[in-house]
Amino acid sequence: MNKIIFNQDYPKWLFWALTAAFALLHAACKKDSLDGAPVITNVRNYAASPADTLVNSITTGQWVVLIGHNLKDAVQISFNGIPATINSIMFSDTSATVLVPDIIPFPSVPAESLNTISYVTKHGTTTFSFAIVAPPPTISSISNENAHEGDSVYISGLNLFFINEITFAGTPITEYTSASNGTSIGFVLPALSHSGPVEISTKSGTVFTTFNVNDPVTGVLCDFDNINTLSWGTGTDNSSVNFPGNRGYYAVLNNDILPAGDGNWWNWQRSINTNDVQWIPQDSLAVPVDQYAIKFEISVPAAWTGTSVYVVKGNSFDYMARYEPWQGSDGTISPFTTKGWRTVTIPLSMFRTNDGKGAAAENLTTLLGSSANGSVNIHTRNFSASPSASGLHAAIDNIRVVKIQ
Template identity: 75%
Template sequence: MNKVIFNQHYSRLLFLALATAFVWMQSACKKEVTEGAPVITSVRNYAASPADTLVNDITTGQWVVLIGHNLKNAVQISFNGIPATINSTMFSDTSATVLVPAVIPFPSVSPADLNTIRYVTRQGATTFTFDIVAPPPTITSISNENANEGDSVYIYGLNLFFISELTFAGTSITDYTTAGDGTAIGFVLPALTQGGPVAVSTKSGRATTPFNVNDATTGVLCDFDKINTFSWGTGIDNSSATFPGNRGNYAVLSNDVLPAGDGTWWGWQRSINTNDVQWIPADSLSLPLDDYAIKFEINVPSTWTGTSIYIIKGYSFDYMARYEPWQGANGTVSPFVTKGWRTVTIPLSMFRSNDGKGSAPANLTGLLGATATGAVNIQTKNFSALPSASGLQAAIDNIRVVKIK
């Protein structure tokens, strides 16, 4: 009888041991499958169906979905050797959604990294060969659209490498330097004979600005010379001693350190106010708000870290655009100096309610009114609850509104 009981007890123990071993083996197999080295098998476009198709090549700034196995827990994903930003919530074991870096310095990519996707997890790494192509160039800004012969000019954008042709206002530029990451081109401006766009041709395509440079008439509202609609607020000067590189007359904004909340814009040299002008053609009011921008050239010879410049239309504070180039991200402040004249571009979509911090107008009519006419008011204020960190001395010229799209 004891023998039978012992055998039954032994059998149960043996069964439990075998069951435990089987579960452990299953777990180990599963772990081996799900936590092995990553594998990439294909790449999809990240878009709603039916655009979420497999692709044969990708480009900078493109959202893609990497398809494969063991793709969880990525610690680094690189395209042509350039790390991408990782968002773990967009990963699963079989797919990873990632944004290809916007800037890849194609000319300096090593042959070993060219056309590769490198995927690294805590369990291993893989390199997937895949065509990564440079997209057409884009132009985002120009340091000085109304520069003089002999001035240094910089064109900013993306993919500005492998350049085959560069023109500025119709004049060919053959002597230039490029940033290694393709974000800038620099050159000394030759003599110009006309106004016109900026155009850059590369191996990947061509970019042309929708606006002209070296253009003294298109969209100009006040240049303090031939188109002089200035009314009051400050003095007009043409001296090259304080603000060298000028083209004729300009207006000067100037103030010392301002008390907290000081908005007495009507004080001497605290504002530039024009007569009523036509901001845009009335028949263009149906266009999108961000199709237009207000532009001007500015010269700030000494450190500026506090006073705010803002722009309104027709003395109305319903919407304003604030220009605070010393204001960095997260409230940081960086001293601002121009070292000559620089072009400021403020899209009309940047005009906001609530002292420039609220919502944008619904459309151009909401900002400019039914006729798109009214004064241009460029004024200064200390919006801070503390005294301004600095005063301001700046010259402004060539106030204009032009199409940027």
Template identity: 75%
Template sequence: MNKVTFHQIYRSWPLFVLAMIFTCIQSACKKDVTTGGPEITSVRNYAASPADTLVSTIITGQRVVLIGHNLKDAVQISFNGVPASINSVLFSDTSATVLVPEVIPFPSVPAESLNTIRYVTRQGATTFTFSIAAPPPSITAVSNENAKEGDSVYISGLNLFFISELSFAGTAITHFSEATDGTSVGFVLPALTQSGPVVVNTKSGIATTPYNVNDDKTGVLCNFDDINTFSWGTNTDNSSVAFPGNRGYYAVLKNDVLPAGDGNWWNGGRSINTNDVQWIPTDSLGVSIDDYALKFEINVPAAWSGTSIYVVKGYAFDYLARYEPWQGTNGAVTPFTTKGWHTVTIPLSLFRTNDGKGTAAADLTTLLGATATGAVNIQTKNFSGSPSASGLQAAVDNIRVVKIK
């Protein structure tokens, strides 16, 4: 019996080997299909049908859908060499929805990385050649809208590179320095002759501020000089020693280290209170609350943290806006100073209930009332349960409300 069994096995051995080889081939083929390297075949616009069309060019900050194969388990997706944020919920084997990075430093991108999408999974990687363009520039802030000749000024925004022309209040800026990532451009301010917007002209478009700079009249509620609605509170001064670069008179907010929860804003040096003023024209009450902002220039020569500056209208504390530049994310605190004067912009949508941490007003009428008039009150408080980390000394000037959109 043993001989017969061995003989039968021996004779069937070639068939057994062939069967095993065939099984291995099938297994290998199946693995190649399901776990092979990624492949991108096209790019679609991220939108509901029928707007989810194929695109031939994408721009920074755009959300797109990459179409292809083996796109699951992505570990990195980069555009022009800049990694994008990955959300695994938006991936399948044949598509990946991803946000193109908002900041791509086009001038410093190596030639071999330009117009490329690099896709990496645990199983492999691929590089897809595709047109990636910089959108038109945008301006988000001006470091000092009322700077003086010789002051350093910085324009913040996006895609501020390949600049062909730059002007400030109608005056051409011929010497400037661009950040390589396009988020800022700096220059020394020349002599100015008028008010006007900031205009940045680049290869991809033009950005213009909706408000004027070098302008101490438009929307100004109090500049402590020719528009002086100051009523009571802290002292005013025009000295250029303590606060160099001033434009006439200014108010000085000042307090020592404050005990926990100290909100005695009526104490000496702790508030700026104007007479009733017209915040915005009544015929503008119907526009979006996001369209307007309260602005002022501030000068903080010594490190400041812990004390909060806040703004209310007409001594009504139902809506309040805080200014706490020392307050970082996750509770981190970084002492704040300015190098000279700095423009503060507080959109009216940031006036909120619950000590400035609650909900915004539904509209401008709710916030400002039917006549949009009332005092401007800029005051200080320690909102925390511990003594403030420092005192405060800050000059404030050119309080205004202007359209920012």
């Protein structure tokens, strides 16, 4: 055993004082190590092995793992100055799993914030330089796929900036307004000579629709003019006074305020019911359900709230798709109107059981049958336990099923 020998020149109390001081210093250093400012050393792809590799750049909407030290207790993580949504369950002292924001307004990001990851905890802040690149553009919707010359058209999506070229049905769009965050482009439609896709080319890439716009034929099941398969339920009109911007005849849905639970869709002007039509080619039944959508144009001149529009195939109500634009995804209610005509796109994957709120069909055969043939029925109903907040006065035209992927 080693012996501790005190020099008689130094009292024992001094030894114990020095020992205590060293212990406090050691504890302080250890605490600084545990509770110090965050440090990021690298970024890893968030994926199962072996795809969870270190990366040299990241893009919007990408899940990543930040590697470093002191990463617990994060209060804010920003990419190019845009805060991300954080989840404390996905953090440890040495790693943080986070989703890069879907929307980063690259053109307006200050130079000092470009290609930076800012990490803030309760104990400090760090800024890590890292390449954050704008991905190719995407298109999520087009306000009116069958607009007239002179109509305002809006394209919605992501990363719609740094634009090189836009074409609409093959016609160049040379004058447009782009949202600063890259989520929309607006323009006045020029004269069109034929049908075609929408194509947008940017510095980051190119996107084009798999379907055509200004297309009066492809997938059309009923247009109330040249392809008029309307059987019963409501009448048609071609007045440009009642519904300006129309393309010939259209069907009219009309009801007053509906009592609670009113589902009397068979009453006059409460439904559009066609003869049997071919929804999709029979040899396309094997493709995934979400690759097709039913579309139509709608015009709603007066505020609409509460009445639900839903679509079913044939006389079976096993699956239905509800269209309720007055209801937000967060449950909020806002009266809905359109300025002229608007294209409605309902992927066939949105046809669900349990009054449109249950499970989607596993495949197209389950949804459409082995022949994919049957009537298109668009009905109105009040699903609520209270009277509808308003009536509905709307026009519907150009009912079609097209491939969207």
